[in-house]
Amino acid sequence: MIIAFFLTPKQDVIWLSEEATMRQALEKMEYHRYSAIPLIDEEGRYTGTITEGDLLWKLKNTKGLKFENTNRIMITEVPQHMNNKVVRINEKIDSLIDLAKTQNFVPVVDDNGVFIGIVKRGDIIEYCAQLINARGEN
Template sequence: MNIAFFLIPKKEVVYLPIQSTMRQALEKMEYHRYSAVPLLDQEGKYVTTLTEGDLLWKLKNTPNLNFHNTENIRLTEIPFHRKNEPISIQAEMEHIITRAMEQNFVPVTDDKGIFIGIIRRREIIEYCASQMFAPAAN
């Protein structure tokens, strides 16, 4: 099954430009209650996924950094601890199951690398369950 069926389009996805500040990320993630969001460059290409852990490690490892001065830290200054590779819209569902085991969502790009949306772990699990419990063909 093609993954386009499960795609949540970019216009419905919370994401941030890589040029955003740490404070903007903290506030957006808190508002939407997300633990991770995709980061995009100026051309709309997927760069990486920012996680709460990335933000916490930056706070912990930066002397005198507190919530109020996070507006001075660009996301480009934050070390990312995981690289969530995107998958092409041309991929088949079976190719992304292993990725979903390690991340809440899988970023999806078009043939030019432009971010077009995500597939959430929930939809992947629902697909797998439907395959496992589907009635056997006679």
């Protein structure tokens, strides 16, 4: 089975442009109730993942920074503490299992490195549960 089977396409993924501000990230995370969001550059390439923790550490460690002025901080100025690894769309499902242990989602790119979507940890777990149930190993 290939990764494309599990893909949530880019148009259905909440992501941020690298041109976004810290305020936009905070508001998008709050609205969608996500703890991490992929970052995409102007060429459509995945460049990283911004997390709630990244935003909190930036707020804590930047003198004078308050929620009211987070619109002045570009998302690229927020250090990322998580390094989500990507997979290519034509890889097999096996490459997702190890990544899903430490990542909420796995970014998926095409052969040119362009972001095309994600595979959610929950979808991987559901697939594994179905395999176990099909074998009768409860």
